[in-house]
Amino acid sequence: MPNSPVHPAPIYRVRVAVPVYLYDGFDYMLSAAEYQQAAVGARVLVSFGRQNLVGIIIEKLPPDHPLDPKIKLKAISELLDQQPILDQKVLTLLTWSAQYYQFPIGEVMHSALPSLLRQGRPYNLLARMWKLLDDQAEAKLKRSEKQQEAYKVLKLHPSGTSENILNLAGIETATLKALEKKQICYCDLEQQDFSPVPMTLAQMPLTPNSDQKRAIETVLKAQHRYQAFLLDGLTGSGKTEVYLQIMQEVLKQGKQVLVLVPEIGLTPQTISRFQSRFHCHIALLHSGLNDSKRLQAWQAAQTGKASIILGTRSAIYTPLPNLGLIILDEEHDLSFKQQEGFRYHARDVALYRAHLEHCPVILGSATPSIDSYALTEQGKMIRLELNQRAGPALMPKIHIIDLKVAQKQQGLSLLLIQEIKKRLQKKEQVLIFLNRRGYAPVLVCDSCGWQAQCPHCDANFTLHHSPYTHLHCHHCGTIQRKPEQCPQCQHNELKTLGMGTAKVEENLQQLFPDYDVVRVDRDSTSRVGSWQKIYDRIQTSQPLILLGTQMLAKGHHFPYVTLVAILDIDAGLLSVDIRAPERTAQLIVQVAGRAGRGEHKGDVYLQTLRPDHPLLSTLVEQDYRAFARQTLKERQAALLPPFRYTALIRCESKSQEQNQQFLQQHAQWLRENSEQLIDIWGPIPAPMERKAGRYQAHLVLLSQDRARLHFYLRAWWQNMLHHKPSNMKLSLDIDPQEFS
Ligand code: ADP
Ligand code: ZN
Ligand code: ZN
16 A cells, blocks of 8 residues: 655644743744634743743744744643733734834733733632621711711612722722721622723713814714824813813713823822713723732723723723724823833824724823924824813913022022012912922032032932931932031032022022922822822912922912912023923923913913023913924924934943944944935933943934834844843834933
8 A cells, every 4th residue: 555645743833922032922832722722812821941931922823834943842831811811903003013112022012911911810800899788887887987988889889899999989998898897898709890881971061162162073073083183272271171072972982982191190180080070980000000900900991891091101002992082191291101121102102003993092282292293294183272271261471580680589589589479478379390309409519619429420419308418319329428528628618509399498488487388299299198188288279389390290280379480491491402492391381381270360480591592482472382383393404303213222331432332333334234314323422421330322313214214223223232242231212202
């Protein structure tokens, strides 16, 4: 009998994104039965080197896919999910992101998962459900208002309520536990119910003014297809009301809305604005959640249970089966760009996601980024203007104070002191803005000029007096004792130059002893709940001096603030960073926007040594939009971003010479091999050349042809990584937002 031809047994394989510093997926074998079960977008446990890692299946290879005999395939260790946990659209988004930002696919996939899933924990976590045991317990609860409140809510839901929902409604777990102790209720672990909760309106919408109406109607016409909008509305012009009314229509159709806000913007106030308008499940995704809460919120989004998903940057990668609208509020905010590791920009990813999902996306801001303005000019985004403050409030007026000639007392001009006094006497509030923490940024010797400098950075130490006197480097975290006398000439007099918020606080307290000074910065609000207490005080009509950093600049509504003082933004006026003017203008306008949001008109006083700076005159005589138009023209003339696409290579090692040589050599190669399509700047030392004892250098690539830039960059960057010395750190920043 003739021999029958030998058919090799088919080898079943899946390609897995493994969280390691590798740019492609990795192939693993599995049995025929496992292959049947395996789903793209599901997790698997695989061994990699000596580790066991959780990966995501990104492809099922057909059995006849050619096999590379040189590669010894390993088998997967375990299928972790029966079903995909990342849907096809999110997988496409993640794959695109990994390619666009040139970051390892496995790391990118991992950043989209809640940490419990990343660790390989089962998808089906049990929910903590609270149920009533005793429904005649009123008498036992006389003393605690919190317990009465919790009891009332539990009584409304006889089948039980999940702890998550109760927490969202402001009922603390501690209160529930107290009731449990009194045997009034008990906690049960149950399979979670992910059935959708339809939206009902909890509160009537406001009557929109004509600008708002036009914006709402324009966006609603574009439902069910991709269209990007820029909602360009002055501070206090009612952007949130526009979002809410558009959301209402989208939610009514049973669709989900993803709302992204800056890191610092996800305050209880923001959340309550959404909660008080809509009854529906709102999933909150931010870094402050513990792991199991985060998983639950993510699952509510991923299953379609949640209709509104409110989150910070990384929420852009949440799987959403029914997405109908994306909103990105305060779109100019830098926190949408991840500044380390996987350096994506949630704003750009949001545009691409809306494309994939065939839904509209709204970017909103009072001070839109120049990048977004450019997109509207190119017709890629529709601009919607809100030109009046909603309600009775008027736009504040900006006054410039020339510090070179102004008479001063304790760092504040006399004019400003007078104006502050007037407001306080009228029982109004004032807000003083200074973007510098600590007591003083410079400690200097009166006699020889010695300055306290961080030994590891090209930077001065900041003097702090709280919680004890010490020198602190804000760049590397080094802490030192404050010397009693000058270490160089032993002179006894060390004095401070400049002011941080702590010193201004001291000065204000001396100047206005009859009024409270409340400082809001990272040092004073680090305790949980302290910001909420401060916020509640600001909402009462008592005269008050509020003093703070960046934290106060964002989106807040302070109805009793009628005067805003900006003490020192000169560093922003002098910076050489391409985007520094834009950031400075945004900061001034945003801070100014905190003034006069109530019934009284607001005034803004800006102290500066550069009163003639064109940026200031444009903002004072015209407005942010005029500044933006001008900046667009300048960037276009100089072919700066967004008129050229950029990539920034950051290089760090113990020797600047090594950095320079390495970058030089690779730059040369790119110059010779990229058809002259790429302009190369550098290598140049970074603005802060030495940081934490290591030297930093930059190489900037610019091109008008994005596709070609990315094409050449890919091979070149891989090659660079391959050849870099082991003591050197390299990173690639696509579309960098900061050149620091
Ligand atoms: P923005 O988000 O643009 O800074 P907000 O949405 O916070 O502005 O609105 C500022 C204030 O104006 C809020 O108190 C809001 O309730 C109120 N407001 C918004 N739209 C209207 C409207 N159509 N009629 C009356 N008040 C409004
Ligand atoms: Zn000295
Ligand atoms: Zn330092």
